[in-house]
Amino acid sequence: MKKCRGATRLMSDALERPLxxxxxxxxxxxxxxxxxxxxxSRQVVALRDFARHFSRQPDAAGDTASKADGED
Amino acid sequence: MSGQGGALNVTDNDLLDEQFLGQLRRQMVQFARMQLQDESLAEDAVQEALIGALQNAGSFARRAAVKTWVFAILKNKIVDIIRQRARMAEGVSLPGEDDDPGERLFDQSGHWNKEDRPNRWAEPDTAVKSEHFWRVFEVCLDGLPVKQARLFMMREFLELESDEICNSLEVSTSNLHVMLFRARLRLRECLDKRWFQEGER
Structure with missing residues (x-):
């Protein structure tokens, strides 16, 4: 009978290999x-989405400076 | 040359000024150093990536797009280096703590401790639009033990397959999966405490 610790481990492993x-x-x-x-189970999938998003756009704050008018 | 005229007025001077490039380079070196654990290899990878990427950067109208593009090239370079290490059997073993957050989060019978039970996250899809969220995310990444952080990033940022990671570092598949599990437990907990349970921002 799986308890939470085992279940969460399986959920993580499911991201790595077929169960x-x-x-x-x-x-x-x-x-x-x-x-x-x-x-x-939802959150561990969200973590992967966050990581992918983060790695593809590493600094979300980086674009703010370029949009201001009058910037030299 | 002035930057007026809106986002579609593309000039190299606007997008690629020294300050932007300096900051970009710093972030890239930090990222590469973390992955490669080798200062000079990291610097080389960053240099090559920048030279390659900036040839085409004039096509981009937004700095964020330039960054994404440059980091994509950097990641490919890092992956190549890691694969090359594996082929040359230059396996690097990973020192570092393995400590298990599960010891703390679950009780003797394997259930969540009451105070650690995951509650729903409100609107995780909108969190990604917040700059503040990404700062919190970075703080949480920094809080991971080095070994777990590195493996997590190789798997989730570089999107390497498990066996590629195991081949290039001296870690078994089962150990990798344990480390990823621990990293995820910690990261989830950190984001939960520092962002999702803090209320609306």
Missing amino acids: TAAEKMALRTHLLMCGSCRNF
């Missing part, structure tokens, strides 16, 4: 019962 059928089942079952881990 086995048994792992998928165990994870799904846990998620049905655990709202905290459901939140985690």
